[in-house]
Amino acid sequence: MPPQGSALRTGGGSERSGIIDSGPDAEGRLDRPLPDAVRQRVVEAAAEVLGALPADAVPARLRPFARFERRKRRKLGGSAIAAVLDADADFRGRVAEALRGAQPELVAAVEAGERPPAADPVQVAMLAYLLRPADWTEAVDAVHAELAASRDESRERAAARELQALRDELAAARAERAAESERLRADLRAAKTENADLRRRLHETRLRLKSEQARAETLAAEAGAERATARDAATSADKELRRMRVRTERAEAAVEAARRAAREGRNADDVRLRVLLDALVDAAQGLRRELALPTMIERPADAVRGLDPGPPTPASLPGRALADDDPQLLDRLLALPRVHLVVDGYNVTKTGYGGLPLADQRARLLSGLGGLAAQTRAEVTCVFDGADLDAPVPISAPRGVRVKFSPPGTTADELIGELVRAEPPGRAVVVVSADREVADAARRAGARPAPSRLLLHRLGRA
16 A cells, blocks of 8 residues: 555656545545546646636646646646645645536535435546545545446456357357368269269270370381481482582582683783783884884885894893993883883882881882872882781872782782783883892893882982
């Protein structure tokens, strides 16, 4: 049992369980906590009265809450209000007086120790706590007992309702189980019937399967034999086809090679003949203009038989009396009709400006050769060594200048020899190179060699 004079405790937004004992001015005391419903009514009534009291009548502890709104006052000052009600008889009396004006008959009955049958027991207990008549503790205990009995009755009714609901649920479950059992029995009977039918079908299917398997094995054996026969025939046909294809390819290759050889031979001969003819025509026209000869088809002396001179050699070309390092040699040679100037590219560039990068060397030489070809109208071919190149070099050759790189596995000297040998006998061919082997090979092939310095000197003058 709590000590005498303890406060009625509330807290937060709702009043929690607390104990109200009789104060020092009351007779008797409670031997159990005040019921929650009674405690809430007491605090609500005191909070209502607190807002209407004058400032000098408000207890000092409750003055901070007197300015709050009623619900906020009860929520925030509930604990303080309960404590002051328990300890301050004057404040408790003011709250009781306020209730006396609102419910005079009920207050009078409680003070007389009576309990109207139709009165709210919680309201009666609240008034008994505030008024503190002689038997107020009995009145509060009686209300406590009634509330406990009411709670027990409510619990019994709820338990009875829950029990009845469980009974109804059990009956429904039993009915559902019976219906489910009946349905399962029907399904079982249907499943047994279906199982018997499936067994019969399975037996028939097995018999048919055995028959089909035997038939399939027979057909597979026949198909295997036919495939083996067809495979052998296909193999033989494939071998024969490959032999025929090889023969056909060989025959086509031989025919194509023969056609290519005939075409290349014919084209090379035609080109040589045409170049030689043009050179002879230009030389004849030049001589005719130089000697002022009359135009005639044949002379009387042409009909007299005799030994004709042989074809011209490199020594008989113009400038034969000039030394190889004579600056006039190249000018004399380039004045020949239809002359073909073959230049050993890197030999010339490394002689004249070998300190430049290869690309700049090629560009400088080709630029000079373009101007030389435009001045002399000579056929100019510049050969560079391309044996170590991984890919073709992009070059924009000037007009009238042919640029060639030696293919992989071939040097520029060898390509120059092929170019000289490709020309017809009697055509003027000049090979520019400082390499003695290239010069000697050019002489043997019927061409006139010229040093690289002569070309560089000629290009410098231009």
